[in-house]
Each structure stands twice: as structure tokens, then as C-alpha cells.
Amino acid sequence: MLIFVDAPLAERHKSTLAAGAAGDSFIFRDELPGESEQREALLKADILLGNPKPVEWLEKAVNLQWIQLYSTGFEYYRHIKIPAVVTNMQDYYSQPCAETAIAGILSLYRGAGEFAALKNKQQWVGHIIRPALQTLQNKHVIILGAGNIARRIEKILQGFDCTIRLYARRSPNAVIRTTTELEAALPAADIVIACLPGTEETKGLFTREMIAALKHNAIFCNVGRGNLLADEQALTEALMHRRIGGAVLDVTQEEPLPAGHPLWSCPNTVLSQHSGGGSTSEYEGIVACFLENLAAFKNGIPLKNIVRFDKGY
Structure with a gap:
């Protein structure tokens, strides 16, 4: 051969x-x-x-x-x-992708990015940051998908006593099955984690209206496909104006993300550059x-x- x-x-x-x-x-x-x-x-x-x-x-x-x-x-x-x-x-790649999602979320909750920036400046302000730090424990999480990555993420989150609901159209493990049900559930979510495959059904599934439905401190995480977002600019605007708590993005609509792209400048945003499976x-x-x-x-x-x-x- x-x-x-x-x-x-x-x-x-x-x-x-x-x-x-x-x-x-x-x-x-x-x-x-x-x-x-x-x-x-x-x-x-x-x-x-x-x-x-x-x-x-x-x-x-x-x-x-x-x-x-x-x-x-x-x-x-x-x-x-x-x-x-x-x-x-x-x-x-399911386990490393799952760990990438959780690592990004924890880094936002525990201020890892801010502490890294302070280290570079050799500046000690821990007492000021402490009140803003959050924990993952007992968070309400919606996972978009019910496949291998979703199940790995779910298993990890169970160790943090999170309330977890899965969105999928056909999986018996899902409790949210339609986009109407998803949009209704989003305002209660602390974290939304997307790990859907790239299909015609999932392209543009997460709409501008869904981003608007997220509460002010919610975290949006995507370790699936960048075309899940119908309007990436809507997410960028929500991050820039701090209308949501942050984002963990392993994937984006344009890859590599070009210099000058607004996502590079978004606060409380982890960009893992499609390396989640590494x-x-x-x-x-x-x-x-x-x-x-x-x-x-x-x-x-x-x-x-x-x-x-x-x-x-």
C-alpha cells in the first residue's frame, strides 16, 4: 500500500x-x-x-x-x-476539550488572567480582587450537545455539585429539546457550554436573541464549532459592554483570528485558539x-x- x-x-x-x-x-x-x-x-x-x-x-x-x-x-x-x-x-479529543472548557471557566471565576497581568506588573492587590472571585460549585449549567464532549463535561461538573441540563434534539439524555425551550431556559443559566458538531442543524443555532437572554454574570463557552453563533458580533458587543460575565472560546467564526479582531480586546474572554483537544x-x-x-x-x-x-x- x-x-x-x-x-x-x-x-x-x-x-x-x-x-x-x-x-x-x-x-x-x-x-x-x-x-x-x-x-x-x-x-x-x-x-x-x-x-x-x-x-x-x-x-x-x-x-x-x-x-x-x-x-x-x-x-x-x-x-x-x-x-x-x-x-x-x-x-x-473529548477529555482534553472538556478540560479546556472547565479550565477556562475556572480561570474566569478565580481571576487567573487578572492575577497573571498583576504578576507581570509585580503589583500586589489581592485584597481588592477577593470579593469578585466566584466558585464553580452549585452553578446552573446548560450544555449544548449530548455527545462525547458533553458527557465528559457533565461528569466533571458533577464533582462541583452543579445543576446540569443538556440541550439536544434527539438524545434521551437531553431535557431541553427545542430552540424555544432553550431560549426560555437561558435566563436562569450561570454557564452555557456549547460542544455541538458542525452540521446544517447547528449552524447559527445560538442567536443574537439568545445572547441577549443571558444574565449579566453568565459565562458563554464554545468548544464545538465557531459557526454555532448566528451573530458573533452580538457576543463581542455583550462582552465589550459587560452585559455578560465572560466567554471561553476555543473556536471562532474566522480562524486564525486576525490581528485587530474585536475578540482580542474583549474583557473576561479566554481564547484558546482551537487547541482544546491538544x-x-x-x-x-x-x-x-x-x-x-x-x-x-x-x-x-x-x-x-x-x-x-x-x-x-
Whole structure:
């Protein structure tokens, strides 16, 4: 098999791939000199490990039998028509994403950003900040979604004795099922955490009216997809004018977020730059998942984490 790898792997990861797939040939995109050579290599490949761009290359990659994405999201490839089976990482990033959400919320509640700024200025004003610090305990939380990330977040929040309600249209674990019910529930929420996948159903789901419904000290957190917000400017305005308590945003509508974008200047805002799924062992796990699926592929065994384009996950 000829395997094209379009992923930011270190040399140790490449060595692990070579050792785990004896008899197969690997071509690594980052070792090729230019786009023409990279595209040519992809068009020859039987298997792809990675998330190639431009995505249009895949339309010509008729030799591909299987694509293993190293992400959970696959919206960039949703409309590409190729015969290859596509797998993703599904639950792999759920725990770090959940911890990113909770870490961001706690940093706002416990003043971590303000203390970091004071440290840089070597200024001691702890007695002034103390009355403004909040705790996560007993907070009322609405989680948008009922999938893997949502369940991990829910489990963590249970340790803080939070009241938790899930929004999802079809999940039996959800108690909020319609956008009308969601908008009615928002004024009571201390925290709203979004971890919905990027589908046509979720695009623009969280509206300007929903942002306006949040109470003055509510925190909005998004570790799902940036296009969940129908109007990102409405969130920016709410933060700038301190009409809500803060935001934790792992994702935004435009990525990378350009210099000068208003979100960079918003108070009480944590921007984790779509790194919520990162960890020290991230790519070791990706390589291990690929090799496990490669063995299954060669032996005619069903692959893990097959993408269901019709369902959006």
C-alpha cells in the first residue's frame, strides 16, 4: 500500500508508522518540496492519513480507498465526492476539550488572567480582587450537545455539585429539546457550554436573541464549532459592554483570528485558539489509531470511527 501522510508528525511518529506498517510505503507531505509534488503524491496514494488542503485535491484522488482524518471534525470534506471510506478520531479529543472548557471557566471565576497581568506588573492587590472571585460549585449549567464532549463535561461538573441540563434534539439524555425551550431556559443559566458538531442543524443555532437572554454574570463557552453563533458580533458587543460575565472560546467564526479582531480586546474572554483537544500524547494516539485501523483494513475487518456524512458525525 502507498500511504500519503498529511499531518504534522515528528520523526519519532514517522518511525512508529514505518515500524508498524512493514511492507507499506509512506510519503510524507512535509518532506516534498512543493505543492505540485505533494498533489501528485496524493493522487497516487491508496491510503491517506491526514487532513489535506486544498480539499479540492481529493476530488481527483480516485485511487484512495481509505482516508483517516486526524481530526474529529470533517466539515471541510463534507461535499467531496470520492469512493474512499472516511474515518475520523471521534471520541479521542473529548477529555482534553472538556478540560479546556472547565479550565477556562475556572480561570474566569478565580481571576487567573487578572492575577497573571498583576504578576507581570509585580503589583500586589489581592485584597481588592477577593470579593469578585466566584466558585464553580452549585452553578446552573446548560450544555449544548449530548455527545462525547458533553458527557465528559457533565461528569466533571458533577464533582462541583452543579445543576446540569443538556440541550439536544434527539438524545434521551437531553431535557431541553427545542430552540424555544432553550431560549426560555437561558435566563436562569450561570454557564452555557456549547460542544455541538458542525452540521446544517447547528449552524447559527445560538442567536443574537439568545445572547441577549443571558444574565449579566453568565459565562458563554464554545468548544464545538465557531459557526454555532448566528451573530458573533452580538457576543463581542455583550462582552465589550459587560452585559455578560465572560466567554471561553476555543473556536471562532474566522480562524486564525486576525490581528485587530474585536475578540482580542474583549474583557473576561479566554481564547484558546482551537487547541482544546491538544495534549502531550496527541500524535502518538493518532498514529496508534491509524495503525489499528490499518490492520483492520488489510484484514477486511470493519474500521473504527467511520464518518456518517448523512448524520453529520
